[in-house]
Amino acid sequence: MKVSQAGAVAAMIGLVLTASGCGGDDGKGDISIGIKFDQPGVGMREPDGTFTGFDVDVATYVAKDLGYKPGHITFKQVQSSDRELLLQYNEVQFVAASYSINDKRKEKVDFAGPYFLAHQDLLVRADDNSITKPEDLN
Known part of the structure; x- marks a missing residue:
């Protein structure tokens, strides 16, 4: 599936599990998963050393x-x-x-997603009616 949009697309990159990386069907192997540690609600390392957030939940589910x-x-x-x-x-x-899917990145990694679409917005002051579309920022 081709995904092209201006907003950020959070995606798992390269679900590249080879025989040497798999732990087998008995669940006794180990797996290393990359996440961000500094995004509360998405991927966060808590002060007690545990990990929380949406990406952590998705990664745990996939694992x-x-x-x-x-x-x-x-x-x-x-x-x-x-x-x-x-x-x-x-x-x-x-x-x-989080990782936007684009053709240049597809040359380097495989995507197994997106599993979440995040649309970016522009915040303006509530009383500022001069900005109603992107072109107003020029």
Whole structure:
């Protein structure tokens, strides 16, 4: 499916599970998943060391469906600039983090999504009627 839109598209990148990366059907293997650690509600490392947020829930669900138990998941922090590198160097089996899908990125990674569409908006003062469309910002 081709996805092209101006808004950000959160997508899992490169669900690249090879035989060496899989833990088997018994659920006893380990899996490393890349997430962002600094986005409350999406991907957050809490002060007690646990991980919370939508991307964490999606990643845990996918890992469970692949046969991994929650105790066998290691979350690794990804920055926007290193998501592809973590996959390339086998630091993680997949990444669940915001990432716009475009043709240039499709040349580097495979997408298994999108699993969430986020539309970006522009906030203006409630009493400012001079901005009603993008062209008004020129």
